[in-house]
Amino acid sequence: MTTQAQLDDRYGRTRDPRRRRIAWVAVIAAAALLVGWFGWNTVATEMDAVxxxxxxxxxxxxxxxxxxxxxxxxxxxxxxxxxxxxxxxxxxxxxxxxxxxxxxxxxxxxxxxxxxxxxxxxxxxxxxxxx
Missing domain, CATH: 2.60.40 (Immunoglobulin-like)
Known part of the structure; x- marks a missing residue:
């Protein structure tokens, strides 16, 4: 009889901690870029305000x-x-x-x-x- 752990291992459904860390780093980097873009856009708009x-x-x-x-x-x-x-x-x-x-x-x-x-x-x- 095959156990759930054996099936997960066979079909690649195991949790890899490195993958999770890479996903969090990508999310944080995307958020930082988005905040930076909004910040620069605000500063550039206000510099030319009349x-x-x-x-x-x-x-x-x-x-x-x-x-x-x-x-x-x-x-x-x-x-x-x-x-x-x-x-x-x-x-x-x-x-x-x-x-x-x-x-x-x-x-x-x-x-x-x-x-x-x-x-x-x-x-x-x-x-x-x-x-």
């Missing part, structure tokens, strides 16, 4: 709006901003992409005039990004 604060707007006439804002960006990097004007029902009536050269200061304040196709009731910065 924060924008709108300070206000002035409706100059029915064909233009002045938008006042400041942004915080990495020093020494050029930045582009999308400035827009909206109508009473929040439709976009003016849009302008403005590019700023690299500066030594992280904080920059600007006032931009946005031409419009109809009378605007507000002006704001849609977003800014590092170029």
């Amino acid at each position: 924060g924008v604060d709108g300070h206000g707007f002035t409706v100059v006439d029915e064909r233009s709006v002045e938008v006042s804002f400041q942004f915080t960006a990495p020093a020494g990097r050029s930045v582009a901003c999308a400035v827009q004007a909206l109508s009473e029902d929040f439709g976009v009536v003016g849009w302008k992409i403005v590019q700023y050269e690299a500066a030594d200061s992280r904080h920059q304040r600007h006032v931009e005039t946005v031409p419009t196709v109809a009378e605007a009731t507000t002006g704001l910065v849609e977003s800014c990004w590092v170029t």
Whole structure:
């Protein structure tokens, strides 16, 4: 009669402690690589982050709006901003992409005039990004 231990040995179902150790090392290495990748991705994204604060707007006439804002960006990097004007029902009536050269200061304040196709009731910065 054949025992369970003999069948396990015959068909390769015995537990090898080295195999188990290698599997744990592989799992730990994969987890470390995944954590490292997420960490680097977070750092790389934050290095190029641009924060924008709108300070206000002035409706100059029915064909233009002045938008006042400041942004915080990495020093020494050029930045582009999308400035827009909206109508009473929040439709976009003016849009302008403005590019700023690299500066030594992280904080920059600007006032931009946005031409419009109809009378605007507000002006704001849609977003800014590092170029």
